[in-house]
Amino acid sequence: MGASQTRTEDVFQELSDKTGFSLEQIRILHKRFRQLSGEEDTISKENLEKIQALDKNPIRNQIIEAFFDKRNQNDGEVGSSREIGFQQFVKVMCHFKPPTLKMTTEDKEAMRREKLRFLFNMHDTDNDGTITLDEYRKVVEELLSKSGAIGLEAAKAIADAAMLEVASINVPHMEPHEFYEGITFEHFEQILKGLEMESRMNIRFLDVDTSTMHCGKSQ
Amino acid sequence: PLSVSLSLSLSSVFPGFHLIPRLSSIVPESCLLITVGLLVGGLIKLAGEKVPPVLDSKLFFLCLLPPIILDAGYFLPIRPFMENLGTILMFAVVGTLWNAFFVGGLLYAVCQMQSAPSDLLNLELLPCLLFGSVVSAVDPVAVLAVFEEIHINELLHILVFGESLLNDAVTVVLYHLFDEYSSVGTVTVVDAVLGVLCFLVVAVGGVLVGAIYGILAAFTSRFTSHTRVIEPLFVFVYSYMAYLSAEMFHLSGIMALIACGAVMRPYVEANISHKSHTTIKYFLKMWSSVSETLIFIFLGVATVDGDHSWNWTFVTVTVILCLVARIIGVVGLTFIINKFRIVKLTTKDQFIIAYGGLRGAIAFSLGYLLDNDRYPMRRMFLTAIITVVFFTVFVQGMTIKPLVELLAVKKKQEAKRSINEEIHTQFLDHLLTGIEDICGHYGHHHWKDKLNRFNKKYIKKCLIAGERSREPQLIAFYHKMEMKQAIELVESGGGVKLPPSVPSTVSMQNIQPKKPPPVERALPQIPKGREDEIRKILRGNLQKTRQRLRSYNRHTLVADPFEDGWSDLLLKKSKMIELEKKMNNYLTVPAAPPDSPTITRARLSSDPQTYQMKQMSDSVPTIQVDLASPQSPDSLSLLDELQRADQRRELRRRPPPDEEEGGLMMRPPQARGGDQGEEGGPSAKEQRLQRCLSDPGPSAEDDEDEPFLS
Numbered sequence: 001m002g003a004s005q006t007r008t009e010d011v012f013q014e015l016s017d018k019t020g021f022s023l024e025q026i027r028i029l030h031k032r033f034r035q036l037s038g039e040e041d042t043i044s045k046e047n048l049e050k051i052q053a054l055d056k057n058p059i060r061n062q063i064i065e066a067f068f069d070k071r072n073q074n075d076g077e078v079g080s081s082r083e084i085g086f087q088q089f090v091k092v093m094c095h096f097k098p099p100t101l102k103m104t105t106e107d108k109e110a111m112r113r114e115k116l117r118f119l120f121n122m123h124d125t126d127n128d129g130t131i132t133l134d135e136y137r138k139v140v141e142e143l144l145s146k147s148g149a150i151g152l153e154a155a156k157a158i159a160d161a162a163m164l165e166v167a168s169i170n171v172p173h174m175e176p177h178e179f180y181e182g183i184t185f186e187h188f189e190q191i192l193k194g195l196e197m198e199s200r201m202n203i204r205f206l207d208v209d210t211s212t213m214h215c216g217k218s219q
Numbered sequence: 220p221l222s223v224s225l226s227l228s229l230s231s232v233f234p235g236f237h238l239i240p241r242l243s244s245i246v247p248e249s250c251l252l253i254t255v256g257l258l259v260g261g262l263i264k265l266a267g268e269k270v271p272p273v274l275d276s277k278l279f280f281l282c283l284l285p286p287i288i289l290d291a292g293y294f295l296p297i298r299p300f301m302e303n304l305g306t307i308l309m310f311a312v313v314g315t316l317w318n319a320f321f322v323g324g325l326l327y328a329v330c331q332m333q334s335a336p337s338d339l340l341n342l343e344l345l346p347c348l349l350f351g352s353v354v355s356a357v358d359p360v361a362v363l364a365v366f367e368e369i370h371i372n373e374l375l376h377i378l379v380f381g382e383s384l385l386n387d388a389v390t391v392v393l394y395h396l397f398d399e400y401s402s403v404g405t406v407t408v409v410d411a412v413l414g415v416l417c418f419l420v421v422a423v424g425g426v427l428v429g430a431i432y433g434i435l436a437a438f439t440s441r442f443t444s445h446t447r448v449i450e451p452l453f454v455f456v457y458s459y460m461a462y463l464s465a466e467m468f469h470l471s472g473i474m475a476l477i478a479c480g481a482v483m484r485p486y487v488e489a490n491i492s493h494k495s496h497t498t499i500k501y502f503l504k505m506w507s508s509v510s511e512t513l514i515f516i517f518l519g520v521a522t523v524d525g526d527h528s529w530n531w532t533f534v535t536v537t538v539i540l541c542l543v544a545r546i547i548g549v550v551g552l553t554f555i556i557n558k559f560r561i562v563k564l565t566t567k568d569q570f571i572i573a574y575g576g577l578r579g580a581i582a583f584s585l586g587y588l589l590d591n592d593r594y595p596m597r598r599m600f601l602t603a604i605i606t607v608v609f610f611t612v613f614v615q616g617m618t619i620k621p622l623v624e625l626l627a628v629k630k631k632q633e634a635k636r637s638i639n640e641e642i643h644t645q646f647l648d649h650l651l652t653g654i655e656d657i658c659g660h661y662g663h664h665h666w667k668d669k670l671n672r673f674n675k676k677y678i679k680k681c682l683i684a685g686e687r688s689r690e691p692q693l694i695a696f697y698h699k700m701e702m703k704q705a706i707e708l709v710e711s712g713g714g715v716k717l718p719p720s721v722p723s724t725v726s727m728q729n730i731q732p733k734k735p736p737p738v739e740r741a742l743p744q745i746p747k748g749r750e751d752e753i754r755k756i757l758r759g760n761l762q763k764t765r766q767r768l769r770s771y772n773r774h775t776l777v778a779d780p781f782e783d784g785w786s787d788l789l790l791k792k793s794k795m796i797e798l799e800k801k802m803n804n805y806l807t808v809p810a811a812p813p814d815s816p817t818i819t820r821a822r823l824s825s826d827p828q829t830y831q832m833k834q835m836s837d838s839v840p841t842i843q844v845d846l847a848s849p850q851s852p853d854s855l856s857l858l859d860e861l862q863r864a865d866q867r868r869e870l871r872r873r874p875p876p877d878e879e880e881g882g883l884m885m886r887p888p889q890a891r892g893g894d895q896g897e898e899g900g901p902s903a904k905e906q907r908l909q910r911c912l913s914d915p916g917p918s919a920e921d922d923e924d925e926p927f928l929s
Contacts (some may be wrong), residue, residue, distance in 0.1 A: 046648035063653040098561040
């Protein structure tokens with residue numbers, strides 16, 4: 001017990017150094033991981049699908065898929081894992097860290113790019129490096145999926161309009177016969193420049209373990 | 220009345236200042252206005268007449284202040300406000316308290332230190348504190364006036380502005396508290412506790428009152444479809460009543476007004492007609508502009524006119540203390556706040572927040588309200604207040620712009636909200652909520668999501684008329700954008716070229732995948748004669764199917780037949796589109812055809828009549844006539860653009876040689892029938908079928924052959 005304890009502590013320390021989370025945050029995430037996995041060492045898609053709160057989320061499948069997407073691990077691999085371990089779990093969570101006060105502009109740019117890359121991977125399901133019209137359409141459809149029939153009709157038009165906007169901004173002059181293949185990562189960055197992802201795409205990671213305070217609430 | 224109208228006509232002079240561009244870029248409008256006021260006051264005094272007590276506090280609080288606050292509340296950007304609510308509240312409540320006590324306390328100390336037996340020595344602690352509370356409140360009017368011109372980034376703007384709005388509650392409470400205490404003479408701990416309680420009641424009570432009136436207004440607007448003309452009136456009346464009710468119970472009127480406007484807005488906008496919406500917008504802007512001008516001018520006049528008692532020590536110490544208090548307050552608070560914020564406030568941000576703490580007319584009016592008997596120092600107070608106001612408005616107001624440039628503070632994003640940004644904002648919301656759920660803790664996003672769902676499920680159903688209650692936000696946004704673009708299209712009017720927001724020659728064709736889905740392959744190339752035949756048959760069938768198709772679809776709403784301005788609009792548009800027919804210029808949002816305003820307008824007006832089948836049947840005959848004519852396919856108006864997008868895609872799959880003009884197809888057909896479009900709502904569905912069934916090639920040629928319909 002004692003030996004494994006220190007071993008996990010070392011692992012945590014290593015993780016903390018690598019990812020920038022504090023030790024306490026890593027411990028809390030680990031606790032949650034164990035909860036989700038049912039005390040196993042890895043979690044699978046089924047584990048995540050069991051989370052009740054996610055049911056109402058229209059893009060639930062994409063989110064779950066993102067955890068298992070190898071591209072988000074920055075290993076250079078592609079494809080989808082069947083199970084992930086704690087390290088991979090934390091690595092995905094890393095994408096949602098807020099910027100610190102000490103970051104320089106370049107750091108912030110890099111962080112923004114990383115977050116945008118995460119989003120891009122979520123949209124680009126066939127991993128060809130571009131978001132085609134069909135993929136984009138699927139995104140909008142999913143977003144509107146909880147809205148019934150009205151949503152589905154509108155989704156097509158909205159996706160078309162959005163696509164056109166991207167094309168217009170990035171490649172302003174196209175001949176009628178030319179074809180805009182899809183949104184590349186650079187174009188994606190360009191259109192979402194205004195949103196300032198590094199300030200927006202963050203969640204608060206707990207520094208204090210509050211899971212014991214919710215009696216039976218946390219899943 | 221004379222003085223008022225004189226001042227009003229004077230205020231109309233101020234646009235003249237904008238003709239002197241250099242001047243207006245250096246000096247903010249508020250300063251100019253005060254100067255004008257000073258001049259006017261001086262003139263009147265010279266003329267020997269008694270200056271009417273124009274800045275009567277009652278007039279100020281009842282007439283001049285509400286429009287400005289309502290304008291601010293109605294157009295308050297809810298999202299950033301809510302996201303930063305904690306920070307704003309901290310600044311507003313704790314910051315103002317700190318300022319008040321710091322200034323009041325230190326002033327008292329300074330007064331006691333006076334060696335010479337001047338008036339100052341007689342100044343008690345409580346009046347000092349009262350003075351402190353009056354002078355420490357950041358003023359929304361001044362902040363609005365100055366910040367409007369510096370275009371600072373949204374976060375800072377909402378922080379300072381939100382603070383100025385919310386500190387009213389604190390000011391009201393402190394003011395009344397100290398007022399009463401100074402008559403009693405002694406303060407006990409119980410009183411202090413009561414004070415805190417009082418504050419909570421005032422603040423929460425104000426918000427509740429405002430919210431109740433807001434909901435009432437939203438509810439009323441649900442039923443106003445028959446009386447479109449007085450819709451704006453409801454908005455104004457309910458808001459004003461909220462303000463008055465709150466003031467009557469000594470609750471915070473400003474907070475009530477803000478709550479009313481903010482609560483009312485999403486529901487009212489969904490219910491009222493487009494014209495009412497425009498009316499409300501412009502009336503609010505107009506009233507608030509006029510009020511602001513008047514306030515500043517009167518401030519100038521009152522300065523000249525008022526009997527002042529100038530006391531060097533008091534005044535200078537006040538000014539210095541105000542500045543110091545503000546800076547210390549902001550820095551200290553930010554230190555604490557940053558521990559709780561995800562995105563921290565930098566030093567630059569802190570500086571701007573501190574520097575943006577402008578005092579204004581509210582402080583002056585509150586001072587004016589002081590009872591002369593109880594406060595023999597009143598004149599001195601007033602002088603000091605005016606000096607502080609002048610200092611902040613002139614010095615800080617004028618220098619903030621160069622400072623913003625110097626410090627390279629982030630400016631406001633001028634770019635229009637694009638559909639991509641909207642999609643991704645929504646996407647992000649869901650994503651972050653999902654991640655929070657996976658992490659297992661109930662964070663910020665989780666509650667926001669819950670609130671949204673609650674809103675959608677129950678509230679929207681009650682407060683929004685008809686179908687719109689189920690419209691998802693993304694779609695609403697999209698249609699609004701379509702409409703805006705279409706209006707721009709028309710307004711750019713005489714010119715043939717559309718000024719797209721992003722000049723580009725990209726069109727829908729460029730985006731559509733070249734390889735058609737297998738389904739469309741089934742459509743063979745049909746000889747032309749046969750195509751005509753087919754079309755005739757189909758058209759015949761169409762009329763039969765129209766009955767079936769008239770199933771309710773929001774997109775086929777009839778435009779408000781009472782709004783005849785639209786026919787002109789569509790006429791112009793159709794003319795323009797026709798001229799443009801040959802060109803391949805498209806708006807960045809090509810899927811927004813010119814006539815979508817009618818659709819969207821219809822949606823916005825949500826005329827219940829339009830939902831009735833009867834109405835539709837009335838209009839259908841009109842279309843029927845058109846359909847019979849050979850030109851009808853193209854004269855059909857109000858193609859539901861969503862469905863049309865479908866068609867175009869399907870149609871374009873066939874690669875006939877003249878496919879190039881397929882791209883053209885999008886524009887001319889829709890608008891040409893625009894003038895008949897008024898009543899053409901229900902035809903949208905029919906047109907879709909029409910389009911579906913007829914093929915692109917011949918119709919395109921038809922376009923050219925047809926005489927231009929006008």
